[in-house]
Amino acid sequence: MAEARTTGPRARYREQTRAEIKDAALRQLAEGGTDGLALVKIAKGLGMSGPALYRYFASRDDLLGALISDAYGDAAAAVAAAPDPGTGPRARLHALATAYRGWAVAQPHRYLLIQGTPTPGYTAPPETLASARAVLTPFLPVFAAGTPAPATAPVVAQMRAWLAADAAVAAWVAASAPDGTEAVATALTGTVLAWSTLHGTIGLEVSGHFTGMGHTGDTLLTTQIELLAEAFSLG
């Protein structure tokens, strides 16, 4: 391999082929789950044979990692593209949550990719962690102006400690809530709670645990988010 070029016609063709491979992989993923993803089948589908794929992805895990990274990026874009109703943070929060759920429900297999843990000892590469953070970034300003309920005090305290210890996180949050340390801690607290709430409703829905039950993921999410908005007295 040794540091492949980044420009020129060859690099362009290479990127295109990588994209085609990922497309085919996503199609397989959509119907067979992670187990259904077989490199040899992808290759056959693209008219090439077996080992040729290894020119583009070092291994099956490498391909999966690329798909995960893409999924985070795509999810972050979907959330970032959420409309701002312009009627205050509460409506904005609902818009963000709806956008995230909409993305997840439209492509469950990609959400499952994000949700899952490949292997117990696995730790995501830094680039992926940054993408994961990007998904949550739009939530920060929503909570910055909120007033957290007394029950959230323990989490707020932990967030304060985290912000003091980790400069990178502090910088990330401060960019979205530049109104002083208290607002920063509040923003981070609300965002983490929102993250957990989103994962609770969407994760269960996407995993099919709601089928045959008398409620929709839509209603459940809206209600949970509304409770969260009230806990922060959002206007």
Added chain:
Amino acid sequence: MAEARTTGPRARYREQTRAEIKDAALRQLAEGGTDGLALVKIAKGLGMSGPALYRYFASRDDLLGALISDAYGDAAAAVAAAPDPGTGPRARLHALATAYRGWAVAQPHRYLLIQGTPTPGYTAPPETLASARAVLTPFLPVFAAGTPAPATAPVVAQMRAWLAADAAVAAWVAASAPDGTEAVATALTGTVLAWSTLHGTIGLEVSGHFTGMGHTGDTLLTTQIELLAEAFSLG
């Protein structure tokens, strides 16, 4: 196969071997994840060779299904064994939630087994669904006496409709909250919200998404549950 006997020394030996296989499988699962589970390795570990395992489990999926079913049963037992502080529903709710999280954190691989979706089109067998329901049963009476916040109205309405349409669910809930339809709908609403909350916090924690972040799953869960208790005005 054809309807194997259920008593006698042979059946007993069979059950013991099945248990040993499942034990070995869980050990593999704990270190290698679902992908690390290889029937041939399990067999080697038990001193038998390869295909012998198929006398006890029809396939890899069959073994995984048994593990999932066991996990649900074990989780339900852990929740059912949660202590009752005796100081009202709010403390009881915290005790139930803590018990569930404790079980999940102690054996993450088994929680991931429950959480995961084997394949997109997969639907759990009825026996497993019943076990899944058993996990939530102790939560029902906690919410039966609560007063749901206005924001939960849409979910309550859907629960009412579900109860009216599905007699089995109605019977299940009524056994834990026999005070009339309104209390029944409230109990079911609270339980579903609690389920979602639990999955949100525990799922993220067990999947390792909290590592390096400045908060603990413990604090986050307690806070979320406290917010839920307030939404139902639990005493």
Added chain:
DNA sequence: CGCTTCTGTTATAGACTATAACTGTTGCGA
């Protein structure tokens, strides 16, 4: 006491990941 059922074996087919060794092609610079 013999037969049937159950448990285990080896052999084997088939799918898949991954590497090795080799061949053809293409773009880039001297």
Added chain:
DNA sequence: TCGCAACAGTTATAGTCTATAACAGAAGCG
């Protein structure tokens, strides 16, 4: 413009794993 180095693709092959087939021995039940 021509040569070569980097690259894309091939077949062959090793190794792992699931699963079935065919067969051999042992245990229990009537």
